[in-house]
Amino acid sequence: MSSLQARVLYWFRTDLRLHDSPALHAALGLNPEVFYPIWTWDPQYVFAHRVGVNRLSFLLEGMQDLSLSLTACNPKTKLHVVRGPPQTVVPALCKAWNITHLVYEKDTAGYAAVRDAEVKASVTKAGVQVVDVLGHSLYDPQAIVDQNKGNPTMSISSWITASNKLPAPSRPLLPPPSLPPPGNTTLIPFSRKDHPVANGVDVNEDDRETVVTCYDTLAGRDGDFSIPTLEELGLPPATTSIRGGETEALKRLEAYCADKAQVARFAKPKTSPAEFDPPATTQLSPYLKFGCLGSREFLWRVRDTISQWIMDQNGNKNDDTTKHPENLEGQLLFREMYFAAECAVGLPFGQIRGNAICRFIDWRLQNQYDASGHRIHPRPLGDAEDEERFSAWQDGRTGFPWIDAIMRQLRQEGWIHHLARHSVACFLTRGQCYISWERGAEVFDKWLIDWDPCANAGNWMWLSCSAFFSMYYRVYGVKSFPEKFDKTGKLVRKFCPELAKFPDKFIYTPHLAPVDVQEKAGCIIGRDYPFPMLDKKVEKERCIQRVKAAYALGLYGNDAAVLNGSAVAKLKNADSPNATNREASEGGANHHRRKRQECHSKDGLPTKRTRADGTIKKYLVQK
DNA sequence: TTAACGTTGTTAAC
DNA sequence: GTTAACAACGTTAA
Structure with a gap:
């Protein structure tokens, strides 16, 4: 056996599949003698990241299905799940298994890009060749940004213009008919203390029924790199009906x-x-x-x-x-x-502070930071009523059946229709509650199976009129909007069963039903289902006026006033009609243009931006 | 400078 | 069921 032959560690992350995989194709093109398919079970994902049981369940099923497919390609192989942080585990595996090539599908999103850069630097230093291949998206996000003159794509038309200058997406590659076997995996001189998992607070602690045991060893309970179970994660069974896997x-x-x-x-x-x-x-x-x-x-x-x-x-x-x-x-x-x-904006994409494309609006319950730019918990900018509204929204007990049904569907199924996402996102932010999109994005992050850091933050900015979209006077109704699609209230009857017996006429507004109708439906509003928690007409008007004032002030997440925390006070000063009018007459469009220019330097050289954590990051990488 | 357009609004009047 | 008024944003093409 030639020692020159490639020994591949294939790191699955964003690609739980064998079909349409340019990275897998590249790996097999090396004609390796051994091929280790691995997944690193990153403790960050389980302890430091809010993640609901339905998404974890979907992921585990996807891993099981992938493992079976790998075994079908070679009876000696399967998906090897290694429990630990990839920053230490991947280099250790490369050493232990004498790896020559580390291959993976590129993940260009914020945290993943930072993580991968660390892993890449570490293994490269040890003489391992890294082959990272695009494949998750149709186009390379960085190439799109380059075509868009270094700017973030702020509309679908600008994205299309940029993508038209690039080669069109190719047809999908076929899954491989067979795979090389993995080499020896049984004798690995690892110690858990070299791969510590304890890293701050377990943010999902409240959801767990027993302790987490899946990190007790690197190779799992039985030492066979098996796929973790929900039980090992200390979690109860999933509630979704959506099954995972290729x-x-x-x-x-x-x-x-x-x-x-x-x-x-x-x-x-x-x-x-x-x-x-x-x-x-x-x-x-x-x-x-x-x-x-x-x-x-x-x-x-x-x-x-x-x-x-x-x-x-x-x-x-x-x-x-x-x-x-x-x-x-x-x-x-x-x-x-x-x-x-997100590729152009960088890590602040998921928050207001430091985010160049995100308008500053004085939302309640928005993220708070100390003087050095570190996030402060809990969030002080809001009163008990804001907290209660936020809780009610989350729990699906706002007293608006359309909103409550969607939020309960979200929690139970881990998936809601795109327009349902519009409805609840608009309601929480610019439509009714005037609560920061950052709070809503966190809830979606936890409960949505399809949560994606770019699409989620992007859509929340869109719906809250913080970026991408600006017609804040178009507010989704909690009765008129669902009625366009369904006058019978199917979704409400399913997910708010206490309202199931109301006649169609009152299904979206049960509090307007006469008492005898409520009695006949077996549901007294105020006792069995809440009254609407706010006056939708009053709050809508108030929200529109407040967003209007924030637009007139024209601050963005990377403005000094936002970074140093003085923006809220500025908006209060601008709250008088005179100030608002004066700002408005200056023209929001010009201001926006100026802000956009700040995203890239005029000479095309990399621009440095201040990140939320106070460190400096290369904002743009120009070729 | 103006008009048209933008992933997907609401309400009232005809 | 269709249309206009509502109150009015930013970008882009003419």
Whole structure:
């Protein structure tokens, strides 16, 4: 056996699949004698990151399915789960297993990019070659940013203009027919103390029923690198009906595309957020998030299905196919737009402070920081009423059935329709509660299976009119909006069963039902279901005026006033009509243009920006 | 400078 | 069921 032959450590992270995997293709192209498929069970994900049981369950199922597929390619192999921080574990594995090449799919998002840079530097120093390959997204986010003159993509049209200058996405690669075996894995001279998992507070402690045992050893309870269980994570069973895995993803894609007309005529704004059995959309987002489904697989499958449909119609019905961004293909583009936006903005993308594209609005319960820029817990900027509104929103007990049903569906299923996300996000922020999008994003982070750091923060900024979107006077109604889709209140009856017996007329406004109707429905408002927690008309008007004032002030997350904490006071000063008018007459558009220019230096050289933690980060990497 | 456009609003009047 | 008024944002193309 030649010692020159490649020994590959393949690190699965954003790609729980074998199909459509450029990174896997690159790894096998090295013609390795041994091939170790690993997953690092990062303690950061379990202790320091809010993550609900449904997402963890989906992930574990995806890992199990992947492991079975790997074994089908070679009976000697499987997914090896190594428990510990990748920053120490991956270099240690490279050493122990005599690895020549570390291969993985590139993850360009904030924390992951920082983590990968550390791992890359460490193993490269030890003589291991790193092969990191793009594959999660259709386009390289950095390439999009470069094409967009170094700026974050702030609209889908700017993203499309940039993407048109780059090579179009290729067809998906096939899964490999076979895999090389892994080498010896049994004798690893590891000690847990070299890979410490204790790292601050366990933010998910409240959810656990027993202690976490999956980190007791690097290779798991039985020393066989087995996939952890929810029990080892100290968690109760999942509540979602959504099953994880590549097999399930491809099955769902197949099933959805069987109805060619449905694919060809898909129009997102027309799909109903009130449908849930089955949902009105593909519900493929969780699979795309974990890479159970490749983005090129989805893209080309959709394109091919539409071509077939047009042929079926003798080529006559071309006009009936929907165009982006409302068509199925268009749904991928927004994800790409957020990837690119985050790529240009950097780590502050998930918060207001330091975020160059995010407007400063004096939300209640927004993140608070000390003088040196460190996050302070708990958050002081709000009173008991704000906290209570936030809790009620989270728990689904606001007294607005449409909002409550969605929030309960979110918690139970880990997935809600895109327009349902609009409804509850608008309600929490600019529509009714005037609570920071940062709070809402955290809740989605915890409960959504398909949570993605870029898309989640991006959508919350969009819905709160902090970035990407600015028509803050368009507020989603809690009755009129759902009624457009479903006058019978199916979603409410399902997820707020106490309201199930109300007549259609009152399903979205049960507090308006006469007492005898409430009695007949077996649900007295104020006793069995809450009264509306706020006056929706009054709060809506108040929100619009406050956002208007914040727009007039024109501050962004990276302005000095936001960084030094004086922005709220400025907005209070500007609250008088005179001040507001004066600022407004200066013109928001000019101000915005100026802010955008600050994102990149005029000479095209890398610009340094101050991060939230006070350290300096390269804001842009220009070629 | 103006007009049209932007992933997906609401309400009242006809 | 369709349309206009509501109150009015920022970007882009003409």
